Amino acid sequence: MANRINLNQTSYHGAGAIEEIANEAKAHGFNKAFVCSDPDLIKFHVTSKVTDILDKNGLEYEVYSDIKPNPTIENVQHGVQAFKNSGADYLIAIGGGSSMDTSKAIGIIIANPEFEDVRSLEGVAPTKNPCVPIIAVPTTAGTAAEVTINYVITDVERKRKFVCVDPHDMPIIAIIDPEMMSSMPKGLTASTGMDALTHAIEGYTTKAAWEMTDMFHLKAIELISKSLRGAVDNTKEGREGMALGQYIAGMGFSNVGLGIAHSMAHTLGAVYDTPHGVACAMMLPIVMEYNQECTGEKYREIARAMGVQSVDAMSQEEYRKAAIEAVKKLSADVGIPTKLDAIKEENLQFLAESAHADACAPGNPKDASVEDLKELFRKIM
Numbered sequence: 062m063a064n065r066i067n068l069n070q071t072s073y074h075g076a077g078a079i080e081e082i083a084n085e086a087k088a089h090g091f092n093k094a095f096v097c098s099d100p101d102l103i104k105f106h107v108t109s110k111v112t113d114i115l116d117k118n119g120l121e122y123e124v125y126s127d128i129k130p131n132p133t134i135e136n137v138q139h140g141v142q143a144f145k146n147s148g149a150d151y152l153i154a155i156g157g158g159s160s161m162d163t164s165k166a167i168g169i170i171i172a173n174p175e176f177e178d179v180r181s182l183e184g185v186a187p188t189k190n191p192c193v194p195i196i197a198v199p200t201t202a203g204t205a206a207e208v209t210i211n212y213v214i215t216d217v218e219r220k221r222k223f224v225c226v227d228p229h230d231m232p233i234i235a236i237i238d239p240e241m242m243s244s245m246p247k248g249l250t251a252s253t254g255m256d257a258l259t260h261a262i263e264g265y266t267t268k269a270a271w272e273m274t275d276m277f278h279l280k281a282i283e284l285i286s287k288s289l290r291g292a293v294d295n296t297k298e299g300r301e302g303m304a305l306g307q308y309i310a311g312m313g314f315s316n317v318g319l320g321i322a323h324s325m326a327h328t329l330g331a332v333y334d335t336p337h338g339v340a341c342a343m344m345l346p347i348v349m350e351y352n353q354e355c356t357g358e359k360y361r362e363i364a365r366a367m368g369v370q371s372v373d374a375m376s377q378e379e380y381r382k383a384a385i386e387a388v389k390k391l392s393a394d395v396g397i398p399t400k401l402d403a404i405k406e407e408n409l410q411f412l413a414e415s416a417h418a419d420a421c422a423p424g425n426p427k428d429a430s431v432e433d434l435k436e437l438f439r440k441i442m
């Protein structure tokens with residue numbers, strides 16, 4: 062089968078890039094924007110960095126902010142209703158993965174109303190129409206949802222998060238402006254950055270990886286490991302490196318898939334509301350250790366991209382250990398915990414079965430059984 066690559070039509074990168082929104086909205090002849098953002102971003106005046114530009118240019122919009130982190134089916138359904146009432150003809154998503162994913166789901170359902178129950182969008186849904194045009198402006202440097210064909214929604218009733226994979230949801234324009242990310246507190250910068258590293262490493266080692274996505278992932282690993290500590294200290298170089306690194310990771314993983322660090326993170330997010338990046342970061346080194354025998358020489362390149370010296374002189378066992386240690390060190394340096402107290406022995410069966418059924422699991426380089434997944438969850442107890 063041929064390898065497929067989906068990317069944005071246009072993307073802008075660098076400080077001040079948000080100014081381009083007005084030109085793009087005018088060039089496309091859009092009339093009114095439905096701006097999706099979340100309550101904290103409104104409170105901290107992050108959303109207004111973009112709406113000020115719309116105001117300055119006389120562009121009409123309406124803000125929708127009923128979106129919680131790990132967005133739910135209800136957030137999407139209320140959003141669909143609000144979009145219908147608004148008379149808008151395009152979406153501007155301003156936020157992290159939660160705002161961007163909610164926008165994607167709203168845009169897909171407006172264009173494909175037969176999926177209004179939301180649940181039927183899980184996996185690869187047979188939508189017929191591209192979603193309402195989306196301009197995506199990430200405010201975290203992590204999910205890369207602005208350039209992925211995925212979105213993740215939480216089913217509160219069934220205690221699960223489900224992944225939807227659909228090229229029809231690709232934002233037509235992505236605006237990656239590191240200044241939109243500079244207000245992130247340290248902990249959020251660290252966790253979202255580790256989500257990006259998990260994308261790059263799982264995308265590099267996933268079953269469907271190939272030359273072009275390897276190129277994206279290795280560059281992303283290099284940029285993220287060089288920039289994350291600086292970003293946590295809010296340096297300009299750190300923010301810029303993370304903005305670009307997470308996007309490049311998205312160019313890769315969106316087209317080839319991930320692995321069980323993500324399956325397990327989705328489950329932890331659904332059951333304990335664990336922030337996605339924290340869950341990914343806790344699982345990543347554990348999953349790397351579990352997967353190592355199925356990764357050929359890839360961990361040597363991961364170690365090299367993370368700045369480990371003399372990797373060519375190392376044995377396979379040594380460079381695999383070095384790659385895992387480099388990930389653990391970065392995670393510890395930016396303050397990510399290694400244990401999740403909330404997990405109890407009696408939850409393990411549900412957690413493992415749920416992670417096993419997750420859309421990211423089949424991409425893992427090593428096939429993990431429910432029993433294997435239980436053992437892996439046990440390591441963060």
Ligand SMILES: NC(=O)c1ccc[n+]([C@@H]2O[C@H](COP(=O)([O-])OP(=O)(O)OC[C@H]3O[C@@H](n4cnc5c(N)ncnc54)[C@H](O)[C@@H]3O)[C@@H](O)[C@H]2O)c1
Pocket residue numbers: 099100101102105107129130131132156157158159160162200201203204205206209210211212213241242243244245246249253256330337338
């Ligand atoms: N679509 C994809 O490909 C993809 C990939 C990975 C994860 N996800 C999903 O994305 C969601 C997580 O997204 P996220 O990690 O970006 O976080 P988020 O969108 O859930 O935001 C987390 C919190 O950070 C705040 N915040 C965001 N940007 C800020 C800023 N610049 N300054 C201050 N506060 C800010 C938000 O207000 C919110 O309270 C999860 O649901 C996850 O499953 C999607």
Ligand SMILES: [Fe+2]
Pocket residue numbers: 204256257259260323337341
């Ligand atoms: Fe992720």
